[in-house]
């Protein structure tokens with residue numbers, strides 16, 4: 001069996017993907033007891049894992065350093081890359097929404113300012129609606145922007161809605177649902193076809209048996 005390198009998004013998704021990999025028989029013991037290490041090996045399969053930031057998962061997979069990546073649809077939508085999106089893993093579920101303070105008027109004709117960590121997703125959404133908006137890129141804690149008047153509204157991820165609620169914001173429009181995806185390097189799918197499809201098919205079978 002040829003070696004398969006899997007790039008995992010550090011944080012939320014990493015924790016949710018481990019049970020799925022274990023269900024298809026890939027040992028993840030090093031990942032569960034990881035300390036500060038960033039590279040891990042499976043003890044029963046010729047598979048290793050790297051833990052990187054979400055957008056870097058795309059970069060490692062696009063360049064073929066990783067054969068497979070696990071990353072949110074939000075990150076795929078924001079960053080155009082040359083890779084294959086193979087499986088909706090059904091984990092890391094959340095949505096993209098437009099949110100603001102209750103006095104925000106989404107139908108106003110005044111040009112709006114939108115704060116977001118996802119400028120490409122936000123501008124594409126408003127372009128589709130035929131609205132010309134100004135986008136301000138923010139790196140985190142985006143909910144503060146409408147509260148302090150930096151922006152009229154935000155485009156951000158909503159999962160439980162707690163962050164919006166606790167900051168007095170409400171959802172005005174839902175843009176789309178998000179979940180984690182298995183992505184693959186194009187060349188790896190050809191060069192390591194058997195190993196790649198063995199992993200992908202087992203994951204698909206496991207997911208379809210669950211529903």
Ligand SMILES: Nc1ncnc2c1ncn2[C@@H]1O[C@H](COP(=O)(O)OP(=O)(O)OP(=O)(O)O)[C@@H](O)[C@H]1O
Nearest residue numbers: 010011012013054072073074075092093094157159
């Ligand atoms: N409540 C949530 N907030 C953010 N992302 C979520 C949430 N729920 C699920 N996700 C998914 O989990 C992925 C990883 O989120 P995580 O917060 O771990 O990383 P990040 O926000 O990209 O990184 P960082 O916080 O280090 O900037 C997201 O890209 C998204 O697809």
Ligand SMILES: O=P(O)(O)OC[C@H]1O[C@H](OP(=O)(O)OP(=O)(O)O)[C@H](O)[C@@H]1O
Nearest residue numbers: 140141142156157158159160161162163
């Ligand atoms: O609907 P909820 O369950 O409250 O989750 C949504 C929040 O989680 C994310 O932030 P994250 O924790 O990644 O921090 P950030 O603000 O630094 O991006 C997202 O940007 C929202 O702020």
